[in-house]
Amino acid sequence: MSTSTVGAGLRVLHLGKFYPPASGGIESHVQTLARAQAAQGAQVEVLCANHSSDSGNTSHEFHGRSPTHESWDGLVRVVRLGRRASVARMDVLPELPGVLRRMLERGVDVVHLHTPNPTMLLALDLVPRLPTVFITHHSDIIRQKVAGALFRPLELMLYARANRILSDSEAYVHGSSLLKMFRQKVRALPLGIDLEPYLKPSPEVLREEARWREEHAGVPLWLMVGRLVYYKGLFTALEALARVPGRLVVVGVGPLEEEGRARAKALGVESRVTWAGYLPPDSLMGAFRAATALWFPSNARSEAYGLSQVEAMASGLPVLNTAIPHSGVPWVSKHEETGLTVPVGDSNALARAARRLLETPGLAEQLGQGARARAEAEFRDDVMATRCLKLYSEALGRPSPVVAEEAPHEVSEESVRGAS
Structure with missing residues (x-):
């Protein structure tokens, strides 16, 4: 099967915190994955917070108000929601519940959340019926111990509902108490870039x-x-x-x-x-x-x-x-x-x-x-996208595309125990 059609017919909604030109590893990854999946035939949308003001401030350190903005990044539709404020690392996005509901009602096969992302995670927690849910767990909450403990029940609620949880590497799973709780759902999917x-x-x-x-x-x-x-x-x-x-x-x-x-x-x-x-x-x-x-x-x-x-x-x-x-x-x-x-x-x-x-x-x-x-x-982006689309197909119960690259593997209980 040509990699250009691996994702044909799949409707994917990525939920990110921000999206480029916002800087950062997670932001770059969401863009790279979304673009590569769209290039392989998937219909891809991204929903995130607008990280910039009308004045053009695009820094991570910008925590003020921003307008809602919709645009196309090549084949990817990007909806940046206006932010009213940022409180304790959570973005206050008044339009989020309504916009998310309408996007889901139009039809989505896979909702793919990228965490840490408390605002989007909480929004999904409040949706009674979700399509297939993937979570890419980029990092545990390490330093904000009090906030992390308070947030953990909400995190557990959605991770329990998720169909698959992706980790950047198998090594990270071994040290994450959260991922080890859901190890049967966890797959290692190395991040890639456009080389x-x-x-x-x-x-x-x-x-x-x-x-x-x-x-x-x-x-x-x-x-x-x-x-x-x-x-x-x-x-x-x-x-x-x-x-x-x-x-x-x-x-x-x-x-x-x-x-x-x-x-x-x-x-x-x-x-x-x-x-x-x-x-x-x-x-x-x-x-x-x-x-x-x-x-x-x-x-x-x-x-x-x-x-x-x-x-x-x-x-x-x-x-x-x-x-x-x-x-x-x-x-x-x-x-x-x-x-x-x-x-x-x-x-x-x-x-x-x-x-x-x-x-x-x-x-x-x-x-x-x-x-x-x-x-x-x-670390090629097309390899990463193909592997991810293959995992979507497996979770949806669809015929899995045949690809030459080795597929992501389940992180076994024995593997996690052995590295603990």
Whole structure:
């Protein structure tokens, strides 16, 4: 069967928190999956909150009012609901119940929720009769322990009703008490991206690569990409930079930026850190191609996967990541194959790994080649979409499409016990 028709006739509704141009790994994943499923014949809609104001503020840190907006992203219909307020990480979306009801009444085969997403989860809890429900569980609620405990009954209610629960990696299931409760429903579905812009860079990307190389000629260029929040390991990176030559380009913004700038000054590395904010895609892809390595020093299971690792790998860039227990991070980029993995929170180890790349002839090139090969084999968006559509068909009791790629597998009780 041609992959262009794998999803023919399936009507899919994705419920996300936000949608690009909102930044973030989950947001990018929802867009990638929706687009790839639509390319394979499914009718795909996305319902989410509008992350931007009329003035064009598109930051994660924007918590004000926004209007309702509907648009098309290629073949994907996107409905961004107006937000009245954001309270304790929950978006107040007055139109959500009515819009969701009307979308379901028009006919939906699969509702696919992406969590953490308390607003959309609560909305589904209130719907008495649901079609087939899939939940992609991107991360447990790690740090907000009180809020997580209060929210858990509502979470359990919907997870019990779900037909399938998807995890980014099998490793994450082993450390999640919530997923282990529903392990018979859980399937591992690795996230993928559209690799073409990375494997076949545009002239604009190549120009950006040349600019990065010219501006940092003869100096190791280290990249760190992601929101500046507690689990990204920003301070670990700054402490490591004090022990290695080169410049660290921090791509992203967030609540820890001000403290990070102060920490860089105290460490004496202020002049070797570039706070780049959000970079346009061409500039970021050019930076991936020009850099020496991606630093990915995340320190908690809130980091369940790390799509920026895949972007770097597809660019042929080695990754220096951390061995977060029960997280997919060290599975995405493997030690000595696509990069180097160091203990969590160990700035000395991160610095040693960086120096090893600089001092071992051919190592960076070898790991970069391995990174690109692994990205092509495991993290293509069309493979992810086909696997997901196959799971939809199985849950709906429809004939499953025949595909060449290995299908996602059930996470067995024995597997979970053995890793606990």
